[in-house]
Amino acid sequence: MDDFDDPIEEIPENQGLREQAGNEEERELKEAEDKVNQLAQQGAKKGKNTYKAVKKTKKGAKAARTGGGAPAEGTEAVAAEQGAEIAGEAAAEGAAAAAEGLGAAVVEGGAAAGVETAAGGAAVGAVGAEAAGGVAAGIAAGGWIVVVIILIILCAVIIISVLLTGSAAGSSCTGGVFGDSSTANIAQPVTLTASNCTSGSVYKWAEDPSTPIGGTFSPPDASVATYTPPAVTKDTPVEIDVSVCDSSNNCNTYYIYITITVNAQGNSNTALYWAQKISNEKLTQSGCTTGIWYNRTEDYAPFRNNGYSSRVESGTCGVGGNTYFCTYLVTDAYRLAGYSNYPNSGNVYGHITAIDRLSGYTLVMANDLHNVKPGDAVYWLYTQISAMSQMGSCPGPACEAQHIDIVNTISLDSNGNGKMVTLDANSNTKSVTFTVANYRITTFKFGHYSGRTFVCDLCGVWFGEKN
Amino acid sequence: MIIILFLVIMFFLPKGPATIISVAPAPNTTNQKMYSDISVIFSRSLNDSEKKKVLIITSPTVIGDSSWTNGGKTYRFTPPNGFSSLTKYQITLNYPWGLKIWAFTTIDINNSLQDQETVQGKSDQKAAQGLQQYENTFPWDSQMPIMTNQYFVGFDSTNNDFIAYVYPSTSSLVPIDTQVANLKKEVLQAMSKIGIDTNKFVIQWKVSPK
Secondary structure: OHHHHHHHHHHHHHHHHHHHOOHHHHHHHHHHHHHHHHHHHHHHHHHHHHHHHHHHOHHHHHHHHHHHHOHHHOOHHHHHHHHHHHHHHHHHHHHHHHHOOOOOOEEOOOEEOOOOOHHHHHHHHHHHHHHHHHHHHHHHHOOHHHHHHHHHHHHHHHHHHHHHHOOOOOOOEEEEEEEOOOEEEOOEOEEEEEEEEOOOOEEEEEEOOOOOOOOEEEOOOOOEEEEEOOOOOOOEEEEEEEEEEOOOOOEEEEEEEEEEOOOHHHHOOOHHHHHHHHHHHOOEEOOOOOOOOEEEOOOOOOOEEOOEEOOOOOOOOOOOOOOOOHHHHHHHHHHHOOOOOOOOOOOHHHHHHHHHHOOOOEEEOOOOOOOOOOOOEEEEEEOOOOOHHHHHHOOOHHHOEEEEEEEEEEEEOOOOOEEEEEEOOOOOOOEEEEEEEOOEEOOOOOOEEOOEEOOOOOOEEEEOOOO | OHHHHHHHHHHHOOOOOOOEEEEEOOOOEEEEOOOOOEEEEEOOOOOHHHHOOOEEEEEOOOOOEEEEEHHHOEEEEEOOOOOOOOOEEEEEEEEOOEEEEEEEEEOOHHHOHHHHHHHHHHHHHHHHHHHHHHHHHOHHHHHOOEEOOOEEEEEEOOOOEEEEEEOOOOOOOOOHHHHHHHHHHHHHHHHHHOOOOOOOOOEEEEEOOO
16 A cells, blocks of 8 residues: 555655746646646545556656656756656556556656556556656656646546546455355354455445345444344245445445255244244135135144144134134234233234233334334234324224234345335235335335225334343 | 905004014123124014114214114114224114113223224225235335335335435545436336336435435
8 A cells, every 4th residue: 555655645746847937837837736636646546446556557657757857856858858768668568557457557746547447547558658758758848838738638538537437346355255154044143254355345245135035244344244044934045245345336246145044943932933934834815706815724733832822713705703813923923932921912903002011022103113123013003093092992093904914024224215024914915015215114005995095193013022 | 264364454454563672782781792783673573664764873873784684573783893992882763663772881892802803804804905906006016115226216105106215426436416317317217117107206306425
């Protein structure tokens, strides 16, 4: 990095030039130098990940500076001619190096303009060669105006080159990404490492957005992260991506496949594990010709755990009993996981009032997903007026549509934007995806019936896990 | 012959007043199920003219459907949404020969699993219908939200509009305004690609530089 910074530090050497010039020329020269300095700094910034290339062209840069600085020392034409010659050779070398895709040449005054592609580097290098020679010759001839014009043209070319090449590849990890195991489960996380990456890189770990399963990364923004998957009921491969970016947000993405395995011993103490298991292995359609809902579990033996047995229901097409209600899924999942005091109420309103009295649970009476995680229960109450004032008199507006489900996955970015996927029973689908914006659910799908879109006055989440 | 004649005469003779034999829920009872019918059994079958004169009034008011069973001897009132929890109802029954008034109190729903589940069954039915209708109305929603590392687009079903966050880069040499303009174009293209008519919806743009 020191080598890279040298050109910027040496720019003040040009002070001698100003001492030889008249007022007008001095002003023009100063403007030109300012532009050069500015470009040098931009070049330095862009050139961080082309350190080697810049280092390789450093010889050219120093030679160019020698050439440019000769007249200031009063050695006049001979020195200037030598400077021009050396500068031309050096800049040409810089151009050659740049043409290899490694970096950029250095312009008069010691500006290192690192660029990121062969094409851009070659272009800048070639211009640098021409310009450096021209500048030296111009200085020797005393044609400061010509020098300034050349410098301005050079600046424009460099700016265009930088802009054209600004979106090219960013930080790289030559060692790729690897894990300390090819498998993981909720009880046995895997440590992932992005190896031999460019210094100063910024990392962002994520599951493949097309097939997220709700795992977590700790920390999510370092070269080494621990990935903890959610509970699964069958072995599930997952693609994990790490985006490695430089300071200009130019990124490269590396990926690895990890197989998420079932670990009944580790999983069976979570409600999510049982909710997924019931949904995947027991919940079936009732076979109605209309309004086909997943509300029967009679075809399978119940699950048993922690002294609790899941319900076996025959399922019906209508409203009546023997149905595996949405509330059953939540109650079964939590009680199988060992939460023996979890409410056994027959409707959502009963769940809310019961859990509000229980210690160890958090009831969030708001549409706020800041702390929501897979396994949490979500209740939905739709009404056209304030639900709170009506809840004591069900059936009433508050009871027109009440539903409960369990968060299967939730993936939000730093702005709280993303989606939440739920597991549902007694509905026409086993899983529903909701849009989340700024940590708020924005798609209230259950309330969109009979041509009315109900306002969710009291949508919220309760955290079923012990807090 | 005499017997047949007697029956015909009896059939056409005006009938005497019918009396009420029983009502349900019984007067002054408590803990009545929220989802139960009110029924009234008369001493004899009522003809159509007499049935039309039977009128039931509940206080508080409950919407329900009237029907006759048992050959016209039993009147039934069925509130599809049930009665409210823990509420005293006064029932007034007008019939051609008198007036019957009685009251009963419903159970606290928290103490009636059966009523809770009936409520839940109805709610689940509506929720499922709502979900189905939502998917029919917004078929593109199955592909929402649209997320990249440069923008996010989600639908707001309450306001019937879209929320679009664009994330221009603060470290880019391209001016923020230019980035935003380019990202907005990308967002509109992505929305159109999944079948959203962007001219029909308002888009709330939010810029969040990263």
